[in-house]
Amino acid sequence: MNARLRLVADRTAERPADPLHEEPGPGAVRCLGLYAKLAAGVTVVTARGEDGPLGMTVSAVTSLSARPPLLLACLRDGSRTLAAVRARRAFAVHLLREEQQDLAGRFASPTTTAAERFAGTDTRQVLGVPVLAGALAWSVCLTEDVRRYGDHHLVVGRVAAVHVGAGRPLLWHDRRFGALTDPVPDAAG
Numbered sequence: 001m002n003a004r005l006r007l008v009a010d011r012t013a014e015r016p017a018d019p020l021h022e023e024p025g026p027g028a029v030r031c032l033g034l035y036a037k038l039a040a041g042v043t044v045v046t047a048r049g050e051d052g053p054l055g056m057t058v059s060a061v062t063s064l065s066a067r068p069p070l071l072l073a074c075l076r077d078g079s080r081t082l083a084a085v086r087a088r089r090a091f092a093v094h095l096l097r098e099e100q101q102d103l104a105g106r107f108a109s110p111t112t113t114a115a116e117r118f119a120g121t122d123t124r125q126v127l128g129v130p131v132l133a134g135a136l137a138w139s140v141c142l143t144e145d146v147r148r149y150g151d152h153h154l155v156v157g158r159v160a161a162v163h164v165g166a167g168r169p170l171l172w173h174d175r176r177f178g179a180l181t182d183p184v185p186d187a188a189g
Contacts, residue, residue, distance in 0.1 A: 040059040040060065040061075040171065040172050040173070041059075041061070041096075041169045041170070041171060041172075042057065042059060042095075042096045042100075042169070042172050042177070043057070043058050043059070043061045043073070043094055044057055044058070044093075044094045044096060044107045044132060044135075045058045045061070045073055045085075045091055045092065045093055045094075046081070046091065046092045046129065046130045046132065047081055047084035047085045047090065047092070047129060047130075048088050048090070048128055048129055049080060049083075049084040049114065050084075051114075052115070052118075053114065053118050053123065053130035054080050054081045054084045054114050055081055055114070055117055055118070055130070056075070056076070056081045056107055056108070057104050057105075057107040057108035058073055058074065058075060060073065060074035061073045061074070061093055064156060068158055069159035069162075070144065070157065070159065071093055071139060071156070071157050071159060072155070072156050073091075073093060073157070074152045074153070074154055074155070075153050075155055076153075077148065077151050077152060080114070082146075082155070085143055085146070085155055086143070086146055088128070089143040090127060090128060090129050090140065090141065090143060091129060091140075091141055091143065091155070092126070092138055092139065092140045093139050094131070094135035094138045095137040095138070095169055096135055096136060096170040097134070097135065097136045097168065098167070098169060098179040098180075099170075100134070100170055101170060103121070103132075118130070121133070121134075126140045126161050127140045127142075127160055127161055135165070136165055136167050136168070136169055136170075137163060137164040137165060138162070138163050139159045139160075139161065139162040139163075140159075140161040140162075141157025141158055141159055141160060142157060142160050143155065143157055144156040144157060144158050
């Protein structure tokens with residue numbers, strides 16, 4: 001091996017194993033700063049696991065299409081909830097009320113077990129999927145597609161059942177919970 005090839009090979013061996021360092025563009029910390037400024041409704045995604053209900057707090061959920069009715073949720077790679085969504089091909093999305101910060105935190109905690117997340121919650125089955133009572137709105141979706149992008153998977157679900165209640169949504173912005181300050185009509189949409 002000549003000296004030039006050896007130098008390139010040595011530099012490659014010294015690079016950190018973190019794939020975020022190898023990506024072009026701004027660093028992960030700067031991007032996370034940008035993402036923190038995106039305001040989002042706080043949702044909990046649930047699915048039926050082999051040993052019972054699973055769920056996680058998700059802030060990246062959006063409508064995708066009205067015809068057919070499709071939702072898109074971004075679930076963290078390696079999560080048990082994502083594995084259940086893939087295996088069972090169904091999941092529920094719950095838009096939380098502004099007073100449900102504790103529930104959002106419980107479902108977001110990496111140290112909280114599935115049983116602890118669901119403890120004390122009023123849960124029922126809709127199309128075989130655990131649905132949390134008391135959410136501002138919920139939908140049960142049949143999984144249409146799952147694709148990995150970076151450290152998350154985009155999950156597209158066809159809305160099969162939906163409920164919309166009255167109230168105000170819990171929001172996530174700048175790494176903390178928030179609420180709307182303008183009055184919200186009480187009529188369900």
